[in-house]
Every structure is written in structure tokens, then in C-alpha cells.
Amino acid sequence: MGARAEQPVLYVYSTxxxxxxxxxxxxxxxxxxxxxxxxxxxxxxxxxxxxxLLGGTMYHVKADGTVAIADPDEHVPLAYVVPFQxxxxxxxxxxxxxxxxxxxxxxxxxxxxxxNLFYAVKVSGAFVNVSTRAIAPQARPYRSLAEVxxxxxxxxxxxxxxxxxxxxxxxxxxxxxxxxxHWHFISDGKDYGGHVxxxxxxxxxxxxxxxxxxxxxxxASDDFAKADQTKDRSxxxxxxxxxxx
Amino acid sequence: MGARAEQPVLYVYSTxxxxxxxxxxxxxxxxxxxxxxxxxxxxxxxxxxxxxLLGGTMYHVKADGTVAIADPDEHVPLAYVVPFQxxxxxxxxxxxxxxxxxxxxxxxxxxxxxxNLFYAVKVSGAFVNVSTRAIAPQARPYRSLAEVxxxxxxxxxxxxxxxxxxxxxxxxxxxxxxxxxHWHFISDGKDYGGHVxxxxxxxxxxxxxxxxxxxxxxxASDDFAKADQTKDRSxxxxxxxxxxx
Numbered sequence: 001m002g003a004r005a006e007q008p009v010l011y012v013y014s015t016x017x018x019x020x021x022x023x024x025x026x027x028x029x030x031x032x033x034x035x036x037x038x039x040x041x042x043x044x045x046x047x048x049x050x051x052x053l054l055g056g057t058m059y060h061v062k063a064d065g066t067v068a069i070a071d072p073d074e075h076v077p078l079a080y081v082v083p084f085q086x087x088x089x090x091x092x093x094x095x096x097x098x099x100x101x102x103x104x105x106x107x108x109x110x111x112x113x114x115x116n117l118f119y120a121v122k123v124s125g126a127f128v129n130v131s132t133r134a135i136a137p138q139a140r141p142y143r144s145l146a147e148v149x150x151x152x153x154x155x156x157x158x159x160x161x162x163x164x165x166x167x168x169x170x171x172x173x174x175x176x177x178x179x180x181x182h183w184h185f186i187s188d189g190k191d192y193g194g195h196v197x198x199x200x201x202x203x204x205x206x207x208x209x210x211x212x213x214x215x216x217x218x219x220a221s222d223d224f225a226k227a228d229q230t231k232d233r234s235x236x237x238x239x240x241x242x243x244x245x
Numbered sequence: 246m247g248a249r250a251e252q253p254v255l256y257v258y259s260t261x262x263x264x265x266x267x268x269x270x271x272x273x274x275x276x277x278x279x280x281x282x283x284x285x286x287x288x289x290x291x292x293x294x295x296x297x298l299l300g301g302t303m304y305h306v307k308a309d310g311t312v313a314i315a316d317p318d319e320h321v322p323l324a325y326v327v328p329f330q331x332x333x334x335x336x337x338x339x340x341x342x343x344x345x346x347x348x349x350x351x352x353x354x355x356x357x358x359x360x361n362l363f364y365a366v367k368v369s370g371a372f373v374n375v376s377t378r379a380i381a382p383q384a385r386p387y388r389s390l391a392e393v394x395x396x397x398x399x400x401x402x403x404x405x406x407x408x409x410x411x412x413x414x415x416x417x418x419x420x421x422x423x424x425x426x427h428w429h430f431i432s433d434g435k436d437y438g439g440h441v442x443x444x445x446x447x448x449x450x451x452x453x454x455x456x457x458x459x460x461x462x463x464x465a466s467d468d469f470a471k472a473d474q475t476k477d478r479s480x481x482x483x484x485x486x487x488x489x490x
Contacts, residue, residue: 009460017417018361114470116263117463171475172262175417215254215460218362225359230416 010082010118010167010214011036014224015176019043019078020236021227022142026077026219030058030070033079039120039209041165041184042079044070047148048137050194052165052186053081054122059186061193063136063153067186077219080167080177082120086207098128098200105181108168108206116170118177118211123164125204130157132185132194133243142223146236152243155194162187164196175229176216178241197243255327255363255412255459256281259469260421264288264323265481266472267387271464275303276317278324284365284454286410286429287324289315292393293382295439297410297431298326299367304431306438308381308398312431322464325412325422327365331452343373343445350426353413353451361415363422363456368409370449375402377430377439378488387468391481397488400439407432409441420474421461423486442488 013028024047033042038056043049049062051070058070088111092099099107108121133152142148165184169177183196218224258273269292278287283301288294294307296315303315333356337344344352353366378397387393410429414422428441463469 015417116470116472116474172260172420174420176421212463212465213461216458218457220457225361227361229361 007213008037008083008085008209008211010080010211012176012214012216013042013079014077014219015216015229016078016178016237017175017229017233018224018227020145020233020240021229022144023219023221023223023227024077024138024142025221025223026075027221028076028217028219029072030074030076031072033076033081034058037081037083039084039122039165040079040081041167041182042076045075045077046137046139047077047135049134050184051076051079052184052193054163054165054186059190059193061132061134063134065134065153065155067190067193082209082211084120084122084209086122086209088208090206092201092206093203094201098202100200101183101196101198104201108208111208116172118170118214119168120209120211121166121168122207123166123201123204125161126202127160127162128158128200128202130160130185130199131155131197132192133197134194144236145240149240149243154197154243155192157192160187160192162192174234178237182241252458253282253328253330253454253456255325255456257421257459257461258287258324259322259464260461260474261323261423261482262420262474262478263469263472265390265478265485266474267389268464268466268468268472269322269383269387270466270468271320271322272466273321273462273464274317275315275319275321278321278326279303282326282328284329284367284410285324285326286412286427287321290320290322291382291384292322292380294379295429296321296324297429297438299408299410299431304435304438306377306379308379310398310400312435312438327454327456329365329367329454331367331454333453335451337446337451338448339446343447345445346428346441346443349446353453356453361417363415363459364413365454365456366411366413367452368411368446368449370406371447372405372407373403373445373447375405375430375444376400376442377437378442379439389481390485394485394488399442399488400437402437405432405437407437419479423482427486
């Protein structure tokens with residue numbers, strides 16, 4: 001980037017509350033979504049696996065554990081994508097034991113002067129004891145995400161090199177995004193990934209990109225229109241995100 | 246508009262939770278805000294009165310009850326602005342008695358197939374028993390909006406011709422906007438207006454513009470960064486919006 005870059009805008013398609021309510025089909029294609037940035041996360045229509053967007057390539061982690069490049073004609077029901085413009089880079093070197101994800105989050109939080117913004121964060125390095133999950137494609141009538149996620153498939157790696165692709169969302173975005181940290185993972189070999197349930201960092205580089213603007217596109221689908229987004233889904237969200245039953 | 250218009254985008258500057266927490270200074274000018282649309286509402290820096298944007302003109306209703314055209318160099322701490330593109334127009338003619346605002350809201354709600362969108366709504370006509378309020382400019386250290394609004398100045402008109410300028414926001418936007426209806430008013434004579442506490446419609450034309458996309462700009466100010474936006478401010482918001490003590 002030669003001149004001062006445009007302020008990055010986080011593009012949000014649909015809302016986390018609509019997904020929790022079972023709105024698993026969107027009318028946005030991967031091709032369209034890819035124009036919004038080079039970094040992000042989400043899922044695919046019918047809740048078919050997990051999306052990881054890193055370095056401009058959109059990966060599709062499926063419920064059989066395989067990783068593919070996403071089909072440009074595939075549709076998405078929920079996604080968060082941004083042009084990745086990090087302003088803070090630092091190295092984490094775990095001293096005695098590897099640093100669990102929660103400690104990594106605390107270490108990053110300590111560097112954030114303003115908790116009322118979004119942050120796109122990439123952590124690339126060596127990890128141990130990583131657990132990810134993906135969900136198999138669903139059929140109508142769709143059950144709630146809290147129900148469906150009980151059937152998630154979990155993939156574990158004792159040692160893996162790769163990248164955490166994360167978004168930290170401010171409290172006021174509850175209903176639209178996941179407040180606090182939300183991590184997906186993709187291995188350097190592009191053969192392992194998914195929504196992160198647990199993991200520890202041995203050593204790595206953390207890049208933090210603050211985001212001051214976000215643009216939310218609400219789907220035109222009946223599913224979205226009819227999703228009950230009036231109730232407080234915090235408890236459901238916590239269950240779904242943490243992967244606990 | 247000849248060809249099919251671009252989808253209108255609701256521009257949101259800051260968040261309702263930041264305002265409730267006392268973030269009364271933004272770094273956006275009226276001049277900049279006016280590029281985002283011709284219809285909307287908000288307030289001015291230091292919480293100096295109420296903003297009504299109608300037909301591309303930004304009005305400033307002050308705490309002494311006067312109405313002025315907003316100074317382009319004035320700054321705003323919170324605003325919601327959209328290009329007004331109504332898709333549904335209907336006439337309301339109150340039969341026996343004038344229709345209170347709550348009944349008007351119910352009548353409009355009944356026509357909305359999708360409650361998970363934003364709606365910009367203009368109601369132009371003859372009103373009776375209107376109560377509006379404005380708040381006087383505040384000085385640092387800023388108190389919360391719930392505290393400050395106890396000192397609101399209320400203006401009443403027994404009969405007045407004018408327009409309600411309203412925004413209906415979906416539940417999931419809580420924290421960012423006011424869930425449900427939020428009305429400001431400006432008289433045809435441009436000599437009366439403010440944040441609407443009560444009023445009844447005798448007869449008028451309602452224009453409803455659905456909005457499927459919104460773009461939120463988070464202020465760069467320290468006030469915004471430090472505003473506690475982690476707590477549930479629903480009760481404070483209800484008190485502030487309704488004008489009850």
C-alpha cells in the first residue's frame with residue numbers, strides 16, 4: 001500500500017442470532033463475498049462446514065475433516081470478512097508450557113486500548129493440542145444451532161503449524177456477531193482446520209488489525225425474515241461456541 | 246429515479262449504548278453526515294438539542310424550543326441517516342378520535358412482513374396533543390443520558406401540521422440503535438419539533454422505506470473508547486426514550 005489506505009470495513013452478512021435461530025441459507029455467493037476482503041470466517045449454506053478466509057483464499061473445512069478451496073458458486077448464510085490491515089505485530093514465545101487459547105486472548109486483550117472496536121487477528125505459528133469442529137450439512141426443517149451443534153464432529157491434532165483466524169467483537173454487537181473472541185483455524189498444509197474449541201500456542205506471531213467500521217447486509221430470504229431474533233440467545237451462543245453439550 | 250436505484254444503506258454514527266454512557270462528542274461534521282442520505286435523526290455534540298433530517302435539510306431543535314438549520318461545521322455524537330426510498334405509501338384517516346402514536350405504530354407494524362429489517366418511516370399530516378423534548382447542551386464531566394434526560398425540556402402543541410421522522414430498528418441491533426420505533430418531529434412551519442414523547446395523528450400519509458443494509462462508523466474519540474458498553478442498558482433506554490423520570 002503506497003498512500004494511506006482506506007479505512008478497512010468489516011463486511012457482515014446476516015446475523016449470529018439468525019444463524020442461532022436456524023437461518024442456514026443465504027443468497028450471497030462465495031464469489032461475491034470474496035470481493036469484501038481477504039480475511040475472515042463464517043459458514044456455508046445448509047451449515048455445511050466452516051469457512052476460513054486467509055490471505056485472500058477461502059477454505060472450506062467439511063464435516064469429514066477435509067479442507068478444500070471454496071466453490072465460488074457456493075452460497076453462505078453467515079460471514080464476517082475484512083481487508084486485513086494489521087497495525088500491531090508481536091511475537092509470543094511460551095516459556096515453560098504452551099499458552100492456552102484463553103491466555104493468548106488475555107495477552108492480546110491487554111494490548112487493546114479500545115475494547116469498543118472490532119479486531120481482526122491472525123496468529124501464525126506452532127500449536128499443540130488443538131481441537132476444531134465442523135458441522136455436517138443440515139436438511140429442512142432446520143433445527144436451532146444449539147441442537148445441531150450437539151452433533152458436531154471434532155478433529156484433534158497433537159502438534160500442528162498453522163494460523164488462527166480470529167475476530168474480536170465489541171459487546172454492543174451482540175445479536176449481530178459473537179461478543180469477544182471467535183477463532184477459526186487453518187493448518188499450513190491446508191489439510192486441517194475448523195471452528196476452534198481449544199488449543200495452545202507454543203510460539204507464533206500475532207497480528208492485530210483494528211476495525212472502526214462495519215457494514216451489515218441483511219439477507220432477503222424468508223428464513224431470515226422469519227428467524228426469531230427477539231430473544232436473548234447468549235446462553236445458546238456460549239454453548240455453541242464452546243462446543244459443550 | 247429512472248433506473249433501479251442502488252439499495253439504500255442506513256449510515257449509523259456511533260452507538261446508542263455509547264450515548265447512554267455519556268459519549269456526547271463525535272468527530273463527524275453535519276457536512277459529512279449530510280452526504281449519507283436525506284432522512285434521519287440524531288443529536289448534536291454536547292447533547293445540544295435534537296436532529297431531524299427531512300428532505301435533505303438538517304434541522305436543529307434546541308432546548309429553548311427554537312428550530313434552526315444545522316450549522317454544517319457542527320459535530321454530531323450519534324446519528325442515523327439514510328437515502329429515503331419508500332416502497333409503501335398509505336393514508337391514515339382517524340375515524341372518531343385521533344390515533345395515538347402507539348396505535349399508529351401498531352398499524353404500520355401490521356404491514357411489515359419482515360420485522361428483522363430497519364424501516365425509515367415518514368408520517369406527514371395533521372397532529373394533535375404533540376409533546377416533544379430537547380436536551381440542553383452538557384458540560385464535562387458528562388453524566389449518563391438517563392441522568393441528563395431528567396432535565397429535558399418539553400414542548401407541547403395542541404394542533405400542529407408536520408412530519409414524524411422515524412426509524413424502526415430490529416431487535417438484534419440493540420446496543421447500536423433503539424429497538425422498535427424512534428420518532429423525531431418537525432412542523433411544516435419549521436418552528437417546532439424534537440424527540441417525540443407523545444402525539445396523535447388526525448390524518449396523514451405514511452411512507453415506509455425498508456432498509457436491508459446498515460453501515461456503522463465507530464468514533465475515534467476517547468469518549469467512545471472508554472464508554473462502558475458491556476452492560477444491558479435496556480431499562481435506561483426505555484426511561485430516556487419515553488421521557489419518564
